Amino acid sequence: MVVSCNMQNDDNNFSSKDITIKNGKIQSPKWLVQKIDSIADRYNRNPDTGERIYSSIVSLVEHKGKEYIHICDVLSSHSIYGNLYFTISGVPIEPESNLYAELSQEKDRTGLWAPWGN
Secondary structure (H helix, E strand, C coil), X not given: CCCCCCCXXXXXXXXXXXXXXXXXXXXXXXXXXXXXXXXXXXXCCCCCCCCCCCCEEEEEEEECCEEEEEEEECCCCCHHHHEEEEECCCCECCCCCHHHHHHHHCCCEEEEECHHHC
16 A cells, blocks of 8 residues: 655644644544544554554545545555544544545545654
8 A cells, every 4th residue: 555645744743623733643632532542452562662553544534515534544454444534523434325435535635644754
């Protein structure tokens, strides 16, 4: 998989659409922090430090005048678990829905966070 996006938080700090990133970590909204942590908890922790190993890329997707959050877990081999879409308020978009299919094809995206880009 090739991933390319221009991350918005060049100085490790970003705040927009109620999404706050400080010191390279997502701070809010709480639902997003919990979701990113739960994805990281699927995998083994760093054996030296015990810290979570993050594998998700978070982006903002604009579709028909609305914005959605896309979380891509680059370590997941299953597309439904590897690509999650949510409303800005954290309501999940069901993978079986037409909206999910449309969001998957949407090209208007802004990269917000990746653990290796911060």
